[in-house]
Amino acid sequence: xxxxxxxxxxxxxxxxxxxxxxxxxxxxxxxxxxxxxxxxxxxxxxxxxxxxxxxxxxxxxxxxxxxxxxxxxxxxxxxxxxxxxxxxxxxxxxxxxxxxxxxxxxxxxxxxxxxxxxxxxxxxxxxxxxxxxxxxxxxxxxxxxxxxxxxxxxxxxxxxxxxxxxxxxxxxxxxxxxxxxxxxxxxxxxxxxxxxxxxxxxxxxxxxxxxxxxxxxxxxxxxxxxxxxxxxxxxxxxxxxxxxxxxxxxxxxxxxxxxxxxxxxxxxxxxxxxxxxxxxxxxxxxxxxxxxxxxxxxxxxxxxxxxxxxxxxxxxxxxxxxxxxxxxxxx
Amino acid sequence: xxxxxxxxxxxxxxxxxxxxxxxxxxxxxxxxxxxxxxxxxxxxxxxxxxxxxxxxxxxxxxxxxxxxxxxxxxxxxxxxxxxxxxxxxxxxxxxxxxxxxxxxxxxxxxxxxxxxxxxxxxxxxxxxxxxxxxxxxxxxxxxxxxxxxxxxxxxxxxxxxxxxxxxxxxxxxxxxxxxxxxxxxxxxxxxxxxxxxxxxxxxxxxxxxxxxxxxxxxxxxxxxxxxxxxxxxxxxxxxxxxxxxxxxxxxxxxxxxxxxxxxxxxxxxxxxxxxxxxxxxxxxxxxxxxxxxxxxxxxxxxxxxxxxxxxxxxx
Numbered sequence: 001x002x003x004x005x006x007x008x009x010x011x012x013x014x015x016x017x018x019x020x021x022x023x024x025x026x027x028x029x030x031x032x033x034x035x036x037x038x039x040x041x042x043x044x045x046x047x048x049x050x051x052x053x054x055x056x057x058x059x060x061x062x063x064x065x066x067x068x069x070x071x072x073x074x075x076x077x078x079x080x081x082x083x084x085x086x087x088x089x090x091x092x093x094x095x096x097x098x099x100x101x102x103x104x105x106x107x108x109x110x111x112x113x114x115x116x117x118x119x120x121x122x123x124x125x126x127x128x129x130x131x132x133x134x135x136x137x138x139x140x141x142x143x144x145x146x147x148x149x150x151x152x153x154x155x156x157x158x159x160x161x162x163x164x165x166x167x168x169x170x171x172x173x174x175x176x177x178x179x180x181x182x183x184x185x186x187x188x189x190x191x192x193x194x195x196x197x198x199x200x201x202x203x204x205x206x207x208x209x210x211x212x213x214x215x216x217x218x219x220x221x222x223x224x225x226x227x228x229x230x231x232x233x234x235x236x237x238x239x240x241x242x243x244x245x246x247x248x249x250x251x252x253x254x255x256x257x258x259x260x261x262x263x264x265x266x267x268x269x270x271x272x273x274x275x276x277x278x279x280x281x282x283x284x285x286x287x288x289x290x291x292x293x294x295x296x297x298x299x300x301x302x303x304x305x306x307x308x309x310x311x312x313x314x315x316x317x318x319x320x321x322x323x324x325x326x327x328x329x330x331x
Numbered sequence: 332x333x334x335x336x337x338x339x340x341x342x343x344x345x346x347x348x349x350x351x352x353x354x355x356x357x358x359x360x361x362x363x364x365x366x367x368x369x370x371x372x373x374x375x376x377x378x379x380x381x382x383x384x385x386x387x388x389x390x391x392x393x394x395x396x397x398x399x400x401x402x403x404x405x406x407x408x409x410x411x412x413x414x415x416x417x418x419x420x421x422x423x424x425x426x427x428x429x430x431x432x433x434x435x436x437x438x439x440x441x442x443x444x445x446x447x448x449x450x451x452x453x454x455x456x457x458x459x460x461x462x463x464x465x466x467x468x469x470x471x472x473x474x475x476x477x478x479x480x481x482x483x484x485x486x487x488x489x490x491x492x493x494x495x496x497x498x499x500x501x502x503x504x505x506x507x508x509x510x511x512x513x514x515x516x517x518x519x520x521x522x523x524x525x526x527x528x529x530x531x532x533x534x535x536x537x538x539x540x541x542x543x544x545x546x547x548x549x550x551x552x553x554x555x556x557x558x559x560x561x562x563x564x565x566x567x568x569x570x571x572x573x574x575x576x577x578x579x580x581x582x583x584x585x586x587x588x589x590x591x592x593x594x595x596x597x598x599x600x601x602x603x604x605x606x607x608x609x610x611x612x613x614x615x616x617x618x619x620x621x622x623x624x625x626x627x628x629x630x631x632x633x634x635x636x637x638x639x640x641x642x643x644x645x646x
Contacts, residue, residue: 083454126637130637132636132637133584133590133636135398135454135580136580136581136584136590136632136636137633137636137637139576139577139580139581139632140577140581140628140629140630140632140633140636141629141633142577142629143577143625143626143628143629143632144625144626144629144630144633145629146625146629147621147622147623147624147625147626147627147628147629148622148626149622150620150621150622150625151620151622151623151626154622258458258462261455261458262458262459265455271396271451271452271454271455272396272452302470304466304469304470304473305466305470306466307462307465307466307469308462308463308465308466308467309466310462311459311460311461311462311463311466312462312463314455314459314462315445315449315459315463318449318451318455318459319448319449321449322448322449322450322451
């Protein structure tokens, strides 16, 4: 999706067939996220044909929207070569705010959520200015968010605001709401990050920070922008999650940290170097949602193995990617 | 004066100072009551953090991006393996310990296999591995109610004059790790790879083998911790290692090891482990709720990392 194949540019001296081979490999690599999704949907269709329907997809993809949003949040952080290990508990915290403050006292709720995004922006600045390892800072923050969530909602409960329930319960004609939402998320982020000039600078900050800095751009600003965006999408994810599950729980988002990282990687994102793919990441999130919960259920795989199956899917996709880029093409 | 100055320059001194500070805060709150007991309890709990921390330290020293996120899963699996093999029988303790070490070693080997075969960053490799190990552990350890052999459980809780025997052994172990790091060819090679992997490779360091040994070492130490934890807490548990994801990385960083690699510090791990354990003890003494405890732990860790992180030029 991301890197448009340009065989002429990269292999000027190589022979034409070799160049074509590399081009094919690149295309296959770019299509890998879509292929994985098609594979999972096909498997579900074979195992349970009734699931392939408007109603079936609405049900199966119910949790896909918050997962996709959390994955996008993680994608922004990964783009600048960092990792957010706190996004799961952050989503849980936002969920608790949404199910309590945002319903009872909207203005205060909004203020708290904006402040939370501000904290994310501050983390970006802190990590850049003090040159801190993002893993440790965000691991520490994961405790902070979880602590706040427990203070806010010691026992599961609360209720989503009515407008949010209405929004998440939309039933548009022909195409289920989660699919429309996924397309909107993917297109908006793709345009912003891959097609605008500042999006290119943001990705460049992950690819070659020194070059971006020498060209006169502020690395502090790119880092803060990316962490702020991560905060914004984390908030959206938490709200979407509560809109779907209707009530809150301090531990509701804990699994999202690992799911979001897996989604970005599954979607063709590289771990370093600013090479990411928003469309791929959304596809990756959909694949994980379907594979982790639905497909395993249809295949009668015991719940013990659900986490393991995520790991195996991740490894298979990474292995396929490694195979496709074995020759010539840089990983 | 100069000796004091030189002492203050040591990167590990701050973690010990922090540990002392939280301990003083805790006993000031209790008016001196239970001061000794607190140290004993802190030493017993710090042991586990030190062992995994040393494993994590070797991995992190390999350079940027190197970190083992599979430790919690590996610890959980090893605790179940140890309890199953020991089967509550004192005669099987050594076999069970070896089995736990073996389980950890295999996890470490699997991690490195993924890193090499898929050519992926260690964070993703160890993360994927931890998903799988977690599932193996859940299905292997389901309904596991085996108590540790009485002799083993007593040994992990044994104290001499208020000092846990395990803590004494772990101090010796840390000394051994320091020698391994600073005085052996292997240790110097780990440091060399962390400083510049290309230069190390060109200078003839067998990069692949050293990295493999390091991941295997870290996994094995995770296995050891799993077995000891199961003995200390009298039973295996899937979640027994969960807290060591944060703490193993945090003690390495707080203890003065460079996250950029190539510079490691063993004594700092002890200081940082005592600091974290005493911090929890202090918050418990204050009687704060679970939410506040999590919140403060997180804030203090972020704060300490920020203070210890150092200026940009440190790289």
